[in-house]
Amino acid sequence: MLHIVACIKQVPDTKIIKMNPKTNTMDRASAPAILNPYDAHAVEEAVRLKKRYGGTVSVLTMGPPPAVKAIKKCIEIGADEGYMISDRKFAGADTLATSYALTKALDKISKIQPVDLVLCGKMTIDGDTGQVGPGIARRLDIPPLTSVKKVEEVNKNDGFVIVHRKIEDGYEVIRSSLPCLMSVEKEINEVPYSPFPNMLRAARYEPHIWSVDDLEDVDVKQLGLKGSPTIVAKVWAPPKPEAGKMLEGTPNEKVEELLSIVLEKKELFQAKGVSQ
Amino acid sequence: MSERFDCIIVGAGPAGISCAYELAKGGAKVLLLERGEYPGSKNVMGGVLYRKMMEDVIPDFYKEAPLERPIVEQRFMMMDKESAVTFGYKGMEWGKEPYNNFTVLRAKFDQWFASKAVEQGALLVNETVVTECIVENEKVVGVRTDRPDGDVYADVVVLADGVNSLLAKSLGFHKEYKPDEVALATMEILKFDKKVIEDRFNLEPNQGCTIELFGDATKGILGTGFLYTNSNSLSIGVGTLLSGLIKHKIRPHELLDYVKNHPMIRPYLHGGEQQEYLAHLIPEGGYKSMGKVVGNGVIVVGDAAQLVNAIHREGSNLAMTSGRYAAETILKAMEIGDYSEATLDQYRVNLMASFVGQDMKKYKDSTHHFDKFPQYFDQYIPMMNRAASQMFTVDGTSKWDKQKKIWKDIGSPKEKIKIARDMYRAWKVMK
Amino acid sequence: MNFEEYSGVWVFIEEQEGSVAQVSLELLGAGRRLADKRGVALGGVLIGDNVKSLAKTVFEHGADVVYVYDQEIFTHYRTESFMKALLHCSETHKPEIILFGATSNGKDLASAVATDLPTGLTADTTELDVEEDTGLLLASRPAFGGNIMATILCKKYRPQMATVRPKVMQALTPEPGRTGRLVEESIDLREQDIRTQVLEIVKSTTKKVRIDEADIIVAGGKGLGSAEGFNLIHQLANTVGGAVGASRDVVEAGWIEHHHQVGQTGVTVTPKIYIAVGISGAIQHLVGMKNSGMIIAINKDPNAAIFEACHYGIVGDAFEILPLLIKEFGKALSMEEVDHVREV
Ligand SMILES: Cc1cc2nc3c(=O)[nH]c(=O)nc-3n(C[C@H](O)[C@H](O)[C@H](O)COP(=O)(O)OP(=O)(O)OC[C@H]3O[C@@H](n4cnc5c(N)ncnc54)[C@H](O)[C@@H]3O)c2cc1C
Ligand SMILES: Cc1cc2nc3c(=O)[nH]c(=O)nc-3n(C[C@H](O)[C@H](O)[C@H](O)COP(=O)(O)OP(=O)(O)OC[C@H]3O[C@@H](n4cnc5c(N)ncnc54)[C@H](O)[C@@H]3O)c2cc1C
Ligand SMILES: Nc1ncnc2c1ncn2[C@@H]1O[C@H](COP(=O)(O)O)[C@@H](O)[C@H]1O
Numbered sequence A: 001m002l003h004i005v006a007c008i009k010q011v012p013d014t015k016i017i018k019m020n021p022k023t024n025t026m027d028r029a030s031a032p033a034i035l036n037p038y039d040a041h042a043v044e045e046a047v048r049l050k051k052r053y054g055g056t057v058s059v060l061t062m063g064p065p066p067a068v069k070a071i072k073k074c075i076e077i078g079a080d081e082g083y084m085i086s087d088r089k090f091a092g093a094d095t096l097a098t099s100y101a102l103t104k105a106l107d108k109i110s111k112i113q114p115v116d117l118v119l120c121g122k123m124t125i126d127g128d129t130g131q132v133g134p135g136i137a138r139r140l141d142i143p144p145l146t147s148v149k150k151v152e153e154v155n156k157n158d159g160f161v162i163v164h165r166k167i168e169d170g171y172e173v174i175r176s177s178l179p180c181l182m183s184v185e186k187e188i189n190e191v192p193y194s195p196f197p198n199m200l201r202a203a204r205y206e207p208h209i210w211s212v213d214d215l216e217d218v219d220v221k222q223l224g225l226k227g228s229p230t231i232v233a234k235v236w237a238p239p240k241p242e243a244g245k246m247l248e249g250t251p252n253e254k255v256e257e258l259l260s261i262v263l264e265k266k267e268l269f270q271a272k273g274v275s276q
Numbered sequence B: 001m002s003e004r005f006d007c008i009i010v011g012a013g014p015a016g017i018s019c020a021y022e023l024a025k026g027g028a029k030v031l032l033l034e035r036g037e038y039p040g041s042k043n044v045m046g047g048v049l050y051r052k053m054m055e056d057v058i059p060d061f062y063k064e065a066p067l068e069r070p071i072v073e074q075r076f077m078m079m080d081k082e083s084a085v086t087f088g089y090k091g092m093e094w095g096k097e098p099y100n101n102f103t104v105l106r107a108k109f110d111q112w113f114a115s116k117a118v119e120q121g122a123l124l125v126n127e128t129v130v131t132e133c134i135v136e137n138e139k140v141v142g143v144r145t146d147r148p149d150g151d152v153y154a155d156v157v158v159l160a161d162g163v164n165s166l167l168a169k170s171l172g173f174h175k176e177y178k179p180d181e182v183a184l185a186t187m188e189i190l191k192f193d194k195k196v197i198e199d200r201f202n203l204e205p206n207q208g209c210t211i212e213l214f215g216d217a218t219k220g221i222l223g224t225g226f227l228y229t230n231s232n233s234l235s236i237g238v239g240t241l242l243s244g245l246i247k248h249k250i251r252p253h254e255l256l257d258y259v260k261n262h263p264m265i266r267p268y269l270h271g272g273e274q275q276e277y278l279a280h281l282i283p284e285g286g287y288k289s290m291g292k293v294v295g296n297g298v299i300v301v302g303d304a305a306q307l308v309n310a311i312h313r314e315g316s317n318l319a320m321t322s323g324r325y326a327a328e329t330i331l332k333a334m335e336i337g338d339y340s341e342a343t344l345d346q347y348r349v350n351l352m353a354s355f356v357g358q359d360m361k362k363y364k365d366s367t368h369h370f371d372k373f374p375q376y377f378d379q380y381i382p383m384m385n386r387a388a389s390q391m392f393t394v395d396g397t398s399k400w401d402k403q404k405k406i407w408k409d410i411g412s413p414k415e416k417i418k419i420a421r422d423m424y425r426a427w428k429v430m431k
Numbered sequence C: 001m002n003f004e005e006y007s008g009v010w011v012f013i014e015e016q017e018g019s020v021a022q023v024s025l026e027l028l029g030a031g032r033r034l035a036d037k038r039g040v041a042l043g044g045v046l047i048g049d050n051v052k053s054l055a056k057t058v059f060e061h062g063a064d065v066v067y068v069y070d071q072e073i074f075t076h077y078r079t080e081s082f083m084k085a086l087l088h089c090s091e092t093h094k095p096e097i098i099l100f101g102a103t104s105n106g107k108d109l110a111s112a113v114a115t116d117l118p119t120g121l122t123a124d125t126t127e128l129d130v131e132e133d134t135g136l137l138l139a140s141r142p143a144f145g146g147n148i149m150a151t152i153l154c155k156k157y158r159p160q161m162a163t164v165r166p167k168v169m170q171a172l173t174p175e176p177g178r179t180g181r182l183v184e185e186s187i188d189l190r191e192q193d194i195r196t197q198v199l200e201i202v203k204s205t206t207k208k209v210r211i212d213e214a215d216i217i218v219a220g221g222k223g224l225g226s227a228e229g230f231n232l233i234h235q236l237a238n239t240v241g242g243a244v245g246a247s248r249d250v251v252e253a254g255w256i257e258h259h260h261q262v263g264q265t266g267v268t269v270t271p272k273i274y275i276a277v278g279i280s281g282a283i284q285h286l287v288g289m290k291n292s293g294m295i296i297a298i299n300k301d302p303n304a305a306i307f308e309a310c311h312y313g314i315v316g317d318a319f320e321i322l323p324l325l326i327k328e329f330g331k332a333l334s335m336e337e338v339d340h341v342r343e344v
Helices: A037-053 A065-077 A095-112 A132-140 A196-204 A251-264 B014-025 B051-057 B106-120 B166-170 B194-200 B242-248 B252-260 B316-336 B341-353 B355-362 B366-372 B375-392 B399-409 B413-430 C022-038 C052-060 C079-093 C104-116 C227-240 C248-252 C305-309 C318-343
Strands: A002-007 A010-012 A018-020 A025-027 A033-035 A055-062 A081-085 A117-121 A144-155 A160-167 A170-177 A180-184 A208-210 A230-236 A245-247 B004-010 B030-033 B048-050 B069-079 B084-090 B101-103 B123-125 B130-136 B139-145 B151-159 B182-191 B208-215 B223-229 B233-241 B273-283 B298-300 C009-013 C042-048 C065-070 C097-101 C121-125 C127-130 C137-143 C148-154 C160-164 C181-185 C196-203 C216-220 C243-246 C273-277 C294-299 C312-315
Touching: A002 A037, A002 A095, A002 A132, A010 A065, A033 A037, A033 A065, A037 A055, A037 A065, A037 A117, A037 A144, A037 A180, A055 A065, A055 A095, A065 A081, A065 A196, A081 A095, A095 A132, A095 C104, A095 C121, A117 A132, A132 A144, A132 A180, A132 C104, A144 A170, A144 C104, A160 A180, A160 C104, A160 C196, A196 B123, A245 A251, A251 C294, A251 C312, A251 C318, B004 B014, B004 B139, B004 B316, B014 B030, B014 B051, B014 B106, B014 B316, B030 B106, B048 B051, B048 B316, B051 B316, B069 B375, B084 B208, B084 B375, B101 B208, B106 B123, B130 B151, B130 B166, B151 B316, B182 B242, B182 B252, B208 B375, B233 B242, B233 B252, B252 B273, B298 B316, B298 B341, B316 B341, B316 B355, B341 B355, B366 B413, B375 B399, B375 B413, C009 C022, C009 C104, C022 C042, C022 C052, C022 C097, C022 C127, C022 C160, C042 C052, C042 C079, C052 C065, C052 C181, C065 C079, C079 C104, C079 C181, C097 C104, C104 C121, C104 C160, C121 C137, C121 C148, C137 C160, C216 C227, C227 C243, C227 C273, C227 C318, C243 C248, C273 C318, C294 C305, C294 C318, C305 C312
Parallel strands: A002 A055, A002 A117, A055 A081, A081 A208, A117 A180, A144 A180, A245 C312, B004 B030, B004 B151, B030 B123, B069 B208, B151 B298, C009 C042, C009 C097, C042 C065, C065 C181, C097 C160, C121 C160, C216 C243, C216 C273, C273 C294, C294 C312
Antiparallel strands: A010 A033, A018 A025, A144 A160, A160 A170, A170 C196, A230 C148, B048 B101, B069 B084, B069 B101, B130 B139, B139 B151, B182 B233, B182 B273, B208 B223, B223 B233, C127 C137, C137 C148
16 A cells, blocks of 8 residues: 655746736736646646555645645545645745755654655746755655656555656656655646545545644754745846837738848758758 | 535525525535636626625624725716716715625625635535536436536535526526526726725725716616726726617627726726726516526525616625525425425515515516617716706806706607606606 | 855766767856856866766866766766765865756756755756855746746855756857866765666657757747647748747647747747747747747737747738748748759
8 A cells, every 4th residue: 555645835826927017026916826737747646546556645735824725626636635834934945945844744744654655746836946856855865756757667565666757858767666756747647627526525624734843853944934045136027028020011021021031041041951 | 426415506606605604504514516716706796795685694794704895985977978967975874884885806705705604514616517407306306517426416406506597597497588688797807006096086995985877888778887996996897788789789898998988987997907807697687587496406596596686786685685595495494304396485485575576576677668768878868968068067148048948958849748758667667 | 164165166067868968068158157257167077977088078168177977877867876976076076056957867966966965956047147256156047937037046055056947058169179177086886775777768759859959940829720720830840941849838739749849848949040920929938939049920919929029020810921931931942952052
């Protein structure tokens, strides 16, 4: 029986987020909070592995109280249990401090039931780093497997997994000892429309919520803003590129003009087929 | 086999939530199903929330609910192309507890209201569309949702799915609405600084104003417009019968753009940042369009039952009251374990005896009447504007002469008789 | 922590099919600038099996020092083995800054190393600068879906680390014969200490269009309406000898595979000509192509944001303009090629 823990985060939907044109700040209230889309795939993969091998799927998040909603979403996908660590002392954490806090929570979860596999999303759409996963793995001293696009086998008896790891021009087939951590790509699966019984369970579900004091052996200096080596010094709107020349006339005229412009630089086309 | 509930409520609008709240409070095992991402996410309303009917469900709700502003002033604008006759009432007594009514943004309010029902023990499931009622032996026994393993069963199903209620329609409770039975409303929410709103509408902080717009707001098509103050936004909208839009070949958003740019309105809206654009139907057929509201194992409430008072732009309050009555009837039915149409019919009886039924009957002819005689909107309001303009323009003419001229401008004796007849008719449908 | 002990800007050199990966060359260019500003040495760290010969290229692209770990155990990239080498190198030679390409392996390695050191790591940076006197790295990157740019600092730890997007920095023109100090290192690492094994490497079989290396890209967006409509993009790309790019919405609609996606969550490209058809110009798309030599936009909406970001714009229906372009380019280029042959 496997115990898989997926780390998940609630994030503002950056596709919808609005910018205040005057102050160049984000109007966070304008963007609804959603489950980080990449993490949904991590949870789905955990649920699939559970179906394949049997076991339990837990999800873990660090975030403010409203993040309970993201946990419920994971229960809808099919997770069994949800854990949340929530405390002012965690606030302002960068990836180093985040992985530290999550590791402490994972230590506690593994006392309830030992953890075989930790899953993370490829990255969050707000932090956008993909660093938290490997960070957790290092702290737990288990192998980090990033860019995983397929889990071929999980063998708890013999203590190994075989996965496909995406690289720039293809993929690697990797065997790793178990326990390990995987950060999964979006293409690893499709998250289906959740079945109704899961919806009912999620509507009723109340996650385990822990504060710093509920965790053991915590060095508060390594938490939150204090424990974060990186700081955001400045934020600005990306410079708008300059607008170019609009071609006028009938479609034929426009195409003709474009061609004359492009072909003027015909040296570009000499490179045709030749890679430099 | 899926779980059983005492009652399943389809739709988490004011009607469904009130019903869920009361049922859960009464100890029933309730499932509230909503297709939106959260209650209110898809809901549209001007919107004025009436204190009384909300208090019937949650006393003192105004102490914690996310309300925008208590309304201390209600204005009415009879608009012509470049003028308006305005009247209204402002009273400080409305600015104090227990207040009269409030502006609300449904996306916030419904969410809060639903959380209250959940506190009472109702189970809320979002993002789930009910596709049909499950009927066995001519009794509704549950609903089918669009999710895998999506059937759920209950003793009673309450249809609170809003205007158009496809579910009630598929049970044969009502027909497809005709274009003169529904209004299409479009509205925008424009963001402002609180201070700007208070200056423009002459308000203190935490005071609100509503303006109802008639006449040229809808280019003379039967319908109304509205401009309401929220905390830091304004809601501007227009609603007209579908039949009017079809007849005048005008698209709803064109009408909204028109009123936004109307010289009587534009100054209020200047500098606002568009936050949301919404469109929604309003059932306006009134009493005569109401279909069946009770069947074996099923009750219809709120907009789904056509419970809207178009003349007074009331809807959410009727919805809440109907939801509450439905819950009372269902709790009684649970005591005796009988969910037949005969038992549940008590809901209809109570509803029709209440202000809801009374008002529905009182205005039963109004929409049809105004729809049949468009002159109210496209002739009489401009006439009223011309009269006011003449009366108040100081140009050396005596007021006697002005009155005479106004009287003459109204038209021939035959036309005057027609107007008198129309006014009498209007009075009759409204009285 | 004594900052004085830390000196030098380093680039982790990635090997790709026996040569130095393009992104590492770009980082050497960026690193050179930072090192010069600071007046310190630029170092390259080469880890692999039989990689010593690559040091030459690294020197020619601007490095003063190359640290090499040339051992069989490094045949394949593995987090644990590479991490141990890099940690060893960093602890021995103490650089003030380490840069990595934001590739699968670069990000993987950087995250692990930063956790162990520990130090701050800024992901996916697109702009780099350094404070001359303090050596503080100013690492800037798009955040919140590209809606804002943020500058990230790491004041209290050394080394400072960042991963850098491919294709945004400029490689230096190689200086043949340029050389520097080669530092050969090794660590004692046995196979049984490593918990992962690479069983197989599978290269994409479909001859993958490396759009990040193409000179001409024809990219299509949701405006092409359907997978069939998107065929016009393939046709034009064929005609001009370019690669096919796509917006994310197109990839999500399944009209084309993900590796064609240009933008923040796709590839960053810098072709000489970028033709965007039926693409609205969302900021997340723009960040991936804005450094192209010449950007041509075709969109039927005159207010589309893409027009603010192009050199030449045509307002028009793709289904009208594309067939014309295909025809005219077809004619013109067949002639061009004849011309070209004659010239040579
Ligand atoms: C522009 C406008 C302005 C208005 N202004 C006012 C005003 O100022 N004051 C006032 O009192 N009234 C106003 N009304 C009327 C008022 O909004 C309605 O009468 C009221 O919302 C009715 O409540 P309800 O619960 O019956 O329906 P709704 O509020 O429409 O709720 C129905 C719910 O059911 C859900 N649903 C529908 N079908 C399904 C399904 N198949 N499965 C699951 N869920 C489903 C919907 O998502 C929705 O949440 C206005 C209406 C409009 C359009
Ligand atoms: C975190 C995050 C990361 C993202 N990463 C990326 C990324 O890497 N790459 C990316 O591309 N997007 C990315 N996006 C998505 C991005 O925000 C946009 O949604 C996407 O780029 C829009 O794709 P589009 O331009 O094809 O579609 P649309 O925005 O739908 O635009 C279609 C355009 O086609 C035009 N059009 C329609 N019909 C025609 C016609 N017949 N002829 C000509 N023109 C026509 C329309 O006017 C319109 O401008 C990301 C978003 C988020 C939140
Ligand atoms: N606050 C958090 N709580 C739980 N998991 C997180 C948190 N932040 C990041 N993660 C996990 O780490 C992955 C990478 O995140 P990031 O490094 O922020 O891009 C995410 O996809 C999550 O799986």
